[in-house]
Amino acid sequence: MAGPTIEAMFAHFGPRYRYYVSFTAMLGTMSMVLTGTMTNVAIPVIMGAFGVGQDTVHWISTGFIAAMTVSMLLNDWFVRAFGMRATYVGAMSVFVFGAIMGGLSTTIDMMILSRILQGIGAGVVQPLSMVLMFQVFPVDQRGRAMGLFGVGIIVAPALGPAVGGLLLDGFNWHYVFFASVPVAVIGVLLATVFMPGSTRKGALPTFDWTGLALIIICIGSTLTGLSSGQREGWGTPIFSIYISAGIIAGVAFVYWELLTETPLLQLRVFFNRKFAAAVAVGMVLSMGLYGSTYVIPLFVQTVQSYSPTRSGLLMIPGGLLMMVIFPIVGRLSDKLPGYQMIIFGLVVFGLSSLLMMQAHTDTPFWVFAVWIMMGRVGLASMMPTLTVSAVSTLKPELLSQGSGALNFTRNLGGAIGVNMMALTLDRRTAFFSDAFAGLQTPDNAATSHFMAQISRTLVQLGWPFEMMPSGALYLVGRSVYSQAAMMAYSDVFLIIALVYFLTVAPALLLRDRRPKTAQRPQLRPRHG
Numbered sequence: 001m002a003g004p005t006i007e008a009m010f011a012h013f014g015p016r017y018r019y020y021v022s023f024t025a026m027l028g029t030m031s032m033v034l035t036g037t038m039t040n041v042a043i044p045v046i047m048g049a050f051g052v053g054q055d056t057v058h059w060i061s062t063g064f065i066a067a068m069t070v071s072m073l074l075n076d077w078f079v080r081a082f083g084m085r086a087t088y089v090g091a092m093s094v095f096v097f098g099a100i101m102g103g104l105s106t107t108i109d110m111m112i113l114s115r116i117l118q119g120i121g122a123g124v125v126q127p128l129s130m131v132l133m134f135q136v137f138p139v140d141q142r143g144r145a146m147g148l149f150g151v152g153i154i155v156a157p158a159l160g161p162a163v164g165g166l167l168l169d170g171f172n173w174h175y176v177f178f179a180s181v182p183v184a185v186i187g188v189l190l191a192t193v194f195m196p197g198s199t200r201k202g203a204l205p206t207f208d209w210t211g212l213a214l215i216i217i218c219i220g221s222t223l224t225g226l227s228s229g230q231r232e233g234w235g236t237p238i239f240s241i242y243i244s245a246g247i248i249a250g251v252a253f254v255y256w257e258l259l260t261e262t263p264l265l266q267l268r269v270f271f272n273r274k275f276a277a278a279v280a281v282g283m284v285l286s287m288g289l290y291g292s293t294y295v296i297p298l299f300v301q302t303v304q305s306y307s308p309t310r311s312g313l314l315m316i317p318g319g320l321l322m323m324v325i326f327p328i329v330g331r332l333s334d335k336l337p338g339y340q341m342i343i344f345g346l347v348v349f350g351l352s353s354l355l356m357m358q359a360h361t362d363t364p365f366w367v368f369a370v371w372i373m374m375g376r377v378g379l380a381s382m383m384p385t386l387t388v389s390a391v392s393t394l395k396p397e398l399l400s401q402g403s404g405a406l407n408f409t410r411n412l413g414g415a416i417g418v419n420m421m422a423l424t425l426d427r428r429t430a431f432f433s434d435a436f437a438g439l440q441t442p443d444n445a446a447t448s449h450f451m452a453q454i455s456r457t458l459v460q461l462g463w464p465f466e467m468m469p470s471g472a473l474y475l476v477g478r479s480v481y482s483q484a485a486m487m488a489y490s491d492v493f494l495i496i497a498l499v500y501f502l503t504v505a506p507a508l509l510l511r512d513r514r515p516k517t518a519q520r521p522q523l524r525p526r527h528g
Contacts, residue, residue: 006135006196013194018136021194025129027187028092032122035099035180036064037160038167039115040294041312042176044301045168050108054429055231058422059112061294062415066219067119068126069411073215073264075127076404080205083198088128088191095121096184103177114177127407132195159319161297165312211264214253219412222246223419265408266401269394275402277509278390281342282406283413284503285382288349288496290414291421292375296356298425299489300368303482304361317369318376325380338389339510342382346507349378350500356493360486389510421492428491432484 009017039060047057078087098117105111167175225242232238257263270276293315300306300314332341352375359368387406394402 004197005199009194009196017194020190021136021196022133024187024190024194025088025125025132027183027190028088028125029129031180031183031187032095032118032125034160034163034183035118035177036061037293037315038164038176038179039064041161041164041297041301041308042168042173043294043298045173045308046108046111049173050111052108054422054426055227056108058294058418059227060115061290062223062419062422063112064115064119064122065290065411065415065418066223067116068123069119069408069415070212070216070219071120071123072127072404072408072411073123073212075124075131077205077207078124079128079131081198083196084128084132085191085195085197088125088195089188091121091124091128092184092188092191093121094118095125096181096188099177099181099184103174105177123411127404130403159316161293161312161315162309163312165307165309168308206262208257208260208262208264211253211257211260214249214256215264217249218246218253219415220246221249223415226419226423229423265405267405269402269405272393274393274510275390275406277506278386279406279409280506281346281382281503281510282386282390282410283416284346284499285379285386286410286412286414287417287420288353288375288500289379291417291496292353292372294418295421295425295489295492296372299359303359303486303489304363310365314365314369315372318372321373322376322380325377326384329380329384337511338385339507341385342389342507342510343504345378345381345385346500346503347378348381349375350497352378353493353497353500357490357497359489359493361482421496424495425488425492428488429481429485432487433481435484 004012009021013020043057043060046060047053050057075087078090082090095118098114098119098121101117102111102114105114163179164176167179221242225239225246228236228242229239254267257265257267270279296315297308297311300311301308306314329341352371355371355374356368359371390402390406
């Protein structure tokens, strides 16, 4: 469907058009980031509402990220085939439908499907917004534009958890899904006015359907296999089938993309040393970013008994700090080698995760908030520098494919990170629960003393005598589970720290190789 071009829009609206269309694009991206952070705060409530555990509820986050990862690869074809306006409106409509479906969900499967639909819409819109801003801003203003866009995007994850907490405490989990709908609808309405239309003439461009099918099978089978292994057992046939299907599909995808003339993902960019190293670091960065926003609200609500609002407020200082230091990091990255900024960020985030290992039921609010802020300093140090380092060595004709590959791998890292953290958390909680439960015997003096104290407390509360043993055993069980969960979270934070420290090795590959220079002849001092 043809429509006005960018040039026609500038002629109609004047120079301010670039800000109108940028705000429209930002609304779409903000609504998608907002719903992700708000939903993470609601995870404990949703677990209780549907009676599910970590092995199932993590799909609310993992399904969204995985769907977004795959659909990012569709953006280029959709824009070339239908234009920016139709692509934006269509993707946002799918996102809004998914949000409404999520709010009306009556089963956990229906909610997971709604999150997958939202992820599909989010994956198409996010690259579109970046490409559009590069087209409407001149070269000498793109840095400022991306800075403004970045600050706007950071506002959503900074405020999202608090907004989600207020909605949960004031209403219920349904409104967490509905909250992003008004912002998305406004974005759709503005897009019909400010987004440029299609300029395609002739038949639709060729699309790599084979590559799409293979990557869906690869990611879907692998993530499902990991969840099945945790639930059914790692030696079961169903686990082997899923993992085998994922590996075969992944190998076939790589082979196909290297041969086809119209690849869904240009894999040749990975032959560049610095780009491949940046991809590895970017995947780890996303694991920490998505994983921490998933694990931390879960920890403070389940172990520290925070309300959803309080857990959301805990995330705000870190988000606001990122907004403040982003411009500072941008200036430093112009003066310092990129790999130094990235290594600094990796080490700082790893240290913050080590500090979080010490978290327990009585950890003060601001102590935890400072640990989170420290981690956000690390992430902010890496994010802008890593993108520049990744694409700086690519040839101009590979910039578009390189940007798409970088975004794809980052989101893939986020999906893998959330999946693995949820499964590790579930597995380690079960391990510590069994270990601690085996120690609760009549011969254990500490247990006997604890049960005696509980019994006295129940007597003072007026409990019937015949219900005291069962009540005391229940409270002992809850205490054991809380201790086990706290130890499991400590292990998860330790794993995050170790992964970040180990990633310093590939980050060193981002150093520029010094060109060999000819040796200058030594000048002898002149006498006399």
